[in-house]
Amino acid sequence: MNGPEIVFHIGSFPISETVRNTWIVMLALTLFSYFGTRNLQRVPSKLQIVVEGIVGAINNLVKQNMGEKYANFAPFIGTVFLMFMISNLMGLLGFRAPTADLNTTVAMALVTFVLIHTNGIRSKGIGGWVKGFLEPLPALLPLNIIGELATPVSLSFRLFGNIAGGSIIMMLLYQVLRWLSVSVFGLPFGLFQIGIPAVLHIYFDLFAGVLQAFIFIMLTMVFVASAE
Amino acid sequence: MEAISGKALVLACSAVGAGVAMIAGVGAGIGQGYAAGKGAEAVGRQPEAQADIIRTMLLGAAVAESTGIYGLVVALILLFANPLINLL
Numbered sequence A: 001m002n003g004p005e006i007v008f009h010i011g012s013f014p015i016s017e018t019v020r021n022t023w024i025v026m027l028a029l030t031l032f033s034y035f036g037t038r039n040l041q042r043v044p045s046k047l048q049i050v051v052e053g054i055v056g057a058i059n060n061l062v063k064q065n066m067g068e069k070y071a072n073f074a075p076f077i078g079t080v081f082l083m084f085m086i087s088n089l090m091g092l093l094g095f096r097a098p099t100a101d102l103n104t105t106v107a108m109a110l111v112t113f114v115l116i117h118t119n120g121i122r123s124k125g126i127g128g129w130v131k132g133f134l135e136p137l138p139a140l141l142p143l144n145i146i147g148e149l150a151t152p153v154s155l156s157f158r159l160f161g162n163i164a165g166g167s168i169i170m171m172l173l174y175q176v177l178r179w180l181s182v183s184v185f186g187l188p189f190g191l192f193q194i195g196i197p198a199v200l201h202i203y204f205d206l207f208a209g210v211l212q213a214f215i216f217i218m219l220t221m222v223f224v225a226s227a228e
Numbered sequence B: 001m002e003a004i005s006g007k008a009l010v011l012a013c014s015a016v017g018a019g020v021a022m023i024a025g026v027g028a029g030i031g032q033g034y035a036a037g038k039g040a041e042a043v044g045r046q047p048e049a050q051a052d053i054i055r056t057m058l059l060g061a062a063v064a065e066s067t068g069i070y071g072l073v074v075a076l077i078l079l080f081a082n083p084l085i086n087l088l
Helices: A017-036 A046-066 A068-093 A102-133 A138-184 A198-225 B006-045 B047-080
Strands: A006-010 A013-016
Touching (some): A046 A068, A102 A138, A138 B047
């Protein structure tokens, strides 16, 4: 298990696997949005039903968890969810998932961190926001600051650890199956690599991937809404 | 017995440390099991609220998992991006 490889350079700027795969995700989502919303009809087509379902589900989720006041957060939350979900599912296509790189998850967790505190300042004012760090005792200020900084760390490490751990386990499984088929049974190629890993792919890529993306947006919503 | 080089000792101890770090998985396992048990109890009490209970349970389990994930991240750092080798 190595870090993301450098695939090519633009000028002297290295472009890693993570950036390339993130571009693929962006392209897929952009095309899906473009073709899904190109000609909206009163009687929806099949694709339009899918798009409407996604948008409606995310709108309802945001309203349930944050209240009507924060309904304008729905586009951001939905974008983060779709991006992370597609990123986590890229392991199924043989790509290295962009979220198996700590840079991606830390960047998104920092966006959440900034959102939490801008929202806190906007609703309480600078004075109230600073006073929030002095509760319940002024002596606990360092602990409060550490606790606030722990939020982006835990958010980013949770996503990264789950996806990276899953891809490491899958890689080890593929190597073991290859060794079994080539060295033990003397087959010319890794025959056992066909089919057997699919069961674990269902758990590590499908279930854990969708669940972790969902956890990320749920925690983002809860933290932002409770920053008042 | 030939002398052990400093680099080999650091690598060996890092491998042991990575294994020790993964003991953190015990706590995550206990926490997730507890969450799942309470979730099963709640579904038994109120079968009609099953969807909500499962969603809450998965959220709680994923949050409980983060301590185990911290251990995993430490182990991964020790194995694949060892910072101690450069100190020699």
